[in-house]
Amino acid sequence: xxxxxxxxxxxxxxxxxxxxxxxxxxxxxxxxxxxxxxxxxxxxxxxxxxxxxxxxxxxxxxxxxxxxxxxxxxxxxxx
Numbered sequence: 754x755x756x757x758x759x760x761x762x763x764x765x766x767x768x769x770x771x772x773x774x775x776x777x778x779x780x781x782x783x784x785x786x787x788x789x790x791x792x793x794x795x796x797x798x799x800x801x802x803x804x805x806x807x808x809x810x811x812x813x814x815x816x817x818x819x820x821x822x823x824x825x826x827x828x829x830x831x832x
Contacts, residue, residue, distance in 0.1 A: 759793050761786060764822065768829050775832060782828055789821040 762769050775782040796818055798804040799811045806814070 758797070759818065759822075761789060761825065765826070765829060771829055771832060775828065779828075782825070785821060785825050785828070789818065789825060792818045792821060 761772055765772065772786065776786050777783070792814060795804070796811070796814045799806045799814060
């Protein structure tokens, strides 16, 4: 597992199995999880200056990550 903070399995450790199951059975959830992963990586690269971005762009990425996480949590809570 990566050392990148905010991975879904680290954010919701009690939901690890449910996350894996939904990724395989629900195309919408799988797309959300993939989007979250991509945005999370972009945030990490920005925070570590691997791919520096402006402050507003980094803030926008964090907001996007938070919105995806909220939607993922809502789906995990309903399942």
